[in-house]
Amino acid sequence: MFILKLYAPFFSLQNWGNVLTSGKDWLIILTLILMECLLSVDNAVVLAAQTQVLPSKSDQRKSLIYGLWGAYLFRFIVIGIGTYLINFWEIKLAGSAYLFYLAVKFFWDERHPKIASKQPPKMISAKKHQGLSRFWRTVIGIEAMDIVFSIDSVLAALAISDNPVVVLIGGMIGIICMRGVAELIIKLMVIIPELQAMAYILIGVIALKLLVSLPPLNYELPNNLFAFFVLAIFLLTIGFHFLRHHRDSHHRF
Numbered sequence: 001m002f003i004l005k006l007y008a009p010f011f012s013l014q015n016w017g018n019v020l021t022s023g024k025d026w027l028i029i030l031t032l033i034l035m036e037c038l039l040s041v042d043n044a045v046v047l048a049a050q051t052q053v054l055p056s057k058s059d060q061r062k063s064l065i066y067g068l069w070g071a072y073l074f075r076f077i078v079i080g081i082g083t084y085l086i087n088f089w090e091i092k093l094a095g096s097a098y099l100f101y102l103a104v105k106f107f108w109d110e111r112h113p114k115i116a117s118k119q120p121p122k123m124i125s126a127k128k129h130q131g132l133s134r135f136w137r138t139v140i141g142i143e144a145m146d147i148v149f150s151i152d153s154v155l156a157a158l159a160i161s162d163n164p165v166v167v168l169i170g171g172m173i174g175i176i177c178m179r180g181v182a183e184l185i186i187k188l189m190v191i192i193p194e195l196q197a198m199a200y201i202l203i204g205v206i207a208l209k210l211l212v213s214l215p216p217l218n219y220e221l222p223n224n225l226f227a228f229f230v231l232a233i234f235l236l237t238i239g240f241h242f243l244r245h246h247r248d249s250h251h252r253f
Contacts, residue, residue, distance in 0.1 A: 007080045009164050019165045027227040028161050029170045034230065035160075035202065036153050036174025051138060059135055067142030068175065074147055075171045078154050083164045089214050095155050096214075099207035106200040156203060159210045160226060198237040202230060 009015050019025045051060040085091045132140070153174070157167045189195050209226065212219045 006084055009083075010076070010080065010168065012165075015163070015165050019163065019169065025161075025163070025166050028166055029173070031227040031230045032157050032160065032167065032170025033174040033177055034234065035156060035199070036171060037177050051142075054135060054138055063135060063138045063142060066139045067146060070139075070143045071146040071175055072172060074143075075154065075168065075175075079158070079164050079167050079171070082154060082158045083162060083167075086158045086162065092210050092214055095159065096207045096210040099156060099159070099203050099210065103200045103204035103207065106203075107197075110197070156206050159206045192238060192241045194237050194241050198233060202233065205229075 051063055054060045054063060086095070154167070154171065157170060161167055161170075209221050212221070
């Protein structure tokens with residue numbers, strides 16, 4: 001069956017063994033985790049805000065756990081379908097155009113800020129779903145936000161690696177890291193605001209990587225080379241921030 005063939009790589013012990021013992025694959029996984037964390041800070045903020053409507057810490061934690069399992073299930077389904085669709089050049093072209101759009105939109109919004117663009121997505125109204133408790137309305141809201149925010153990161157991940165197990169592991173660990181250290185990531189990006197711009201520069205680079213893989217170029221940038229590029233850009237961004245901070249401090253005195 002087509003569905004079984006589509007998801008067969010997820011259930012191949014040999015594929016899992018190859019990924020878990022491959023240094024190159026772990027380099028890609030670490031790249032995906034970094035991308036997931038940097039691109040999902042908004043998601044973490046929105047999820048944290050949604051849970052605040054629940055009266056107890058226990059319910060807040062429980063809603064996030066349910067949302068976490070829902071996010072994993074959604075990733076599993078989307079990655080399986082995505083690894084099939086990404087083989088069509090039309091899908092690659094559309095994905096590349098969409099990623100370019102995200103990068104351009106971010107820098108356009110930075111240059112042309114609007115109050116409306118800074119407002120968080122609307123939460124599920126308490127007046128709707130009267131048959132559901134507040135807890136389950138919150139869980140549904142978390143799932144909806146996960147779906148909206150994860151599409152970008154899944155598309156970017158599939159542009160980096162065509163192995164669904166690599167993408168799944170990177171996404172799963174990235175989700176845990178994003179939720180577990182969301183506050184730390186937010187503080188880090190406040191200290192080094194250039195990290196957010198760096199993430200969208202990488203989105204643009206990934207879009208270019210996807211574009212040059214199309215006919216007639218058919219050039220595939222090696223994944224390990226791309227991972228080193230991401231690490232280098234990350235370190236350069238941090239170095240640039242502290243160099244500029246040092247220069248500004250020197251000029252003030």
